[in-house]
Every structure is written in structure tokens, then in C-alpha cells.
Amino acid sequence: MSLDHVPVLHGDEELYRRTAHLFATASEVTCAARDLNTWAATRPRRGDDRSVPTPRLRKLYRPEVLLHPSMAQHVRAASARGAAVRITRDDINETIIIDRRFAILAGDVVDGRRGYGVVTEPTVVQNVASLFDAAWRSATDLAVYDAQHTELFTLVPQVLELLASGCKDETAARALGLGVRTYRRRVAELMTALGAESRFQAGARARDLGLI
Amino acid sequence: MSLDHVPVLHGDEELYRRTAHLFATASEVTCAARDLNTWAATRPRRGDDRSVPTPRLRKLYRPEVLLHPSMAQHVRAASARGAAVRITRDDINETIIIDRRFAILAGDVVDGRRGYGVVTEPTVVQNVASLFDAAWRSATDLAVYDAQHTELFTLVPQVLELLASGCKDETAARALGLGVRTYRRRVAELMTALGAESRFQAGARARDLGLI
DNA sequence: CCGGGGATGGCAACTTCCTGCCGACATCGG
């Protein structure tokens, strides 16, 4: 695969500076993200620049963002502003696609700055866009996902607390006034949301996301 | 309990600046720590100031410092320089006691700076010192602890990797060319070292310590 | 060469978790 002519920007600051003009005139912005440390582009626009119509926004996230209070709030706010938000369990990469003409792909962090590849080659962009579309189609709408997990979200902090405190399911369930079966259901949902296959992994990820 | 007249220093920088003179003339420095983010005092002395004899050093750590490569190296280096190092499973607080006359007690982190209470009141210092002594007596000498965990330390990175990857004990054991029984022994030792009662907790702590 | 100490790994008895199944109960639209 040829990576020629793909300029790489280093760090968020440079990204914003160099790509602001793309967002300014965009009519469709599509993004996938596993956290909200990136993509300031997803912020509401400063000022009331009515010269350009609000672009159509599609945002694809992994479930764990909804476990993080502030991230969840951010996502819901975007949704309330009219962005289409979906949740996927796929292991997505951080990506922005603008008008199906530009793709910004997040890479690794070097020297504390994340690298961003800016792809303009039409064929590649189309390809990326179609991959995104596939993930988008198999993803769940935020409203639906929410409806299926109301109980979980309210209990997440307490469940995590109890898990982190090292107590047994039996004890934890009692502490929450739940049946063991239900408690385990919540834990299972939590693990799914975290994409964890074992409790060890869940603990690590939860800590990683700052949920504990 | 009266906390009058206990000056609190904020941040390491201030701590070093304000307490350097205590260390300079100390003949016995005793410290307890759960990590090495603090206590620059435990660094080898810069320069070769022979005007003061090297103080007697007693250092008490929790087992997890030995799981962290760079921390472990630091601790072993101190030990090699003649400091008495012991490992305890007690939930110790960060403390420095100098000549049984001053105690520096680490507190919470506020605004990114950790607070340090400098206690000079003889009664209190004696009390702290005797508490430390009790913990010290029940602790294990580094050499002994090491001898009992040689296998563990060499396997820690791989075991953590496997646990974090979410695979079952069966698979992980095979990957390491170990019997399941032995693999589980290592995991159990690891959990003990981390002070974790459940794998979830172990995952969280491991991530916390940057071991993953 | 022998005996002691330690690591190993199979076995087995538990404990803890994981989940499908199902009856009980609440909620809601008709």
C-alpha cells in the first residue's frame, strides 16, 4: 500500500490549524472515535457563523464513552444538537471523513503528540468512507442503545466501585439491594460495554478510562 | 486531635527546598512509600559531600514497587548502596522520619501538588516512629522477598500481558509453556503483590501502576 | 552418590462466575 503524499500532522494544535478550513465549508462530517481526547471538530461551533449551513454530522462511538460521565454528556449534547450518533462494538479507529473527499486518520502518539494522516486521494477516501459506512450500518442508534441500558448507566459508578473494592458478587449485589442474578447482568453489560472478555481486562480498561 | 502548628508544604519542589537542611544533617532517615513519585530524598546524594556521614537508611515499600521495572531498579539500587529495604503488605502511608525528630507525612494531592505535613512535635513524631517500627518489624527483608519470588518477577510482564489480553488461564499457561497450576500460582502471587482480592481489582491496579 | 530444598504440574475439592430458562411482577397501549 502506497502511503506517498499523505501529509502527517503532529498534535491536536496543528491538526486544528491546518484543517480548520475543511470543516468550515463542510456539508457532511463523519467521524469515528473511541474517546473524546481528539476531534475538537466535534465541538459546537464558536460564534454564530450562519454563512455556511450546519453540516450533516454522523458520529460513531464505542460503548465505553457512554460510561464516562463527561464523555457521555458531550455525546448526548451532540446528539441533541442534531448529530446522528451511533454506538458500535467494532474496534474502530479514530477517523474523520469530510464530504467523502478528505479523510483524517489518527495514528500513534509520538512525543506526546498524536499523528494525523490527512488523506485526499479520492480512491483511498472512498474506500475509507465505505468501510465507515459498513461499520455505521451495523451500529446501534444512540437512542436505541440508551433505551436498552438505562439501568446500567445509573448503576455503573456503584458497580465499578464495588468491583474495584474487591468484594464478591454476593456482597456487592446485597449492597445495591439487587439479586445476584441482576448484579451479574449489570457486570456482564458493563464488560460488554468495555469490550472486556475477562474481569481483569475490565478492571484495566475501567482504570484506563478513568472510571475508577 | 490537634493539628495546630503543622506546616504543610505543597508540591515536591517546595518539599525539597524547605527540608533539604534536615536531610543534609540526618544520621537516620526512615521512609515508607507506596510508589516512587515522591521522596526525592531517597535519591543518592549529589556530589560527594563527605562532611556528613552517610545516614542509616531504612526503606519500607509495598510489594508492587518491585513489579514496576524502573521502580524495582531504583529500590534495588538503594539496597545495593546499603539502605535497609523491607517489603510489607500493610497499607502504609507515605512517611519520612528523620532521626526520630521530624516526620514528614504525605497527604492528598491538591491542584496537582501533593501536600506534605512536617511534624516536629516530639510526642507525635515518637508515635509515628513507633508505628513505623511495628510495620518494619512485620515486614520482609528485600533479599528474602526476592528469593521467594524470582520466578514471578521474570514472568510478570508476560503474565500481565496475557491477563490483559483477556485470555483464559488454560490458554495463557500454554502460551508460556507452563502448567495451568503453575500459571495460576504466578497469578495468585501477582495478585498478592498488587494487594488485589479479585482479578478486576488486579487489573485496575496494574493499569494504575502503569504495568500494562 | 545421597539427602534436602525448591519449583513444577497433575489431581481434586471448592468457590466464584457466567448464563439460559422461567415464573413473577410492573408498565403501557388498546
Add this chain to the structure above:
DNA sequence: CCGATGTCGGCAGGAAGTTGCCATCCCCGG
């Protein structure tokens, strides 16, 4: 009031993890 739908939680069977026990093997000092 009724049926549809959804959550709850007990139960049961199975998977995964925890530990004591012990035969085996390796290394070492005598």
C-alpha cells in the same frame, strides 16, 4: 381489563478460577 413487553431474581448446570496435596524432577552442598 387484557395482552405485549420488559425487568427482576431464583435456580440449575457448566465454565473459570482458587488452593491444598503430593509425586516428580532439578540443583546443590555435603
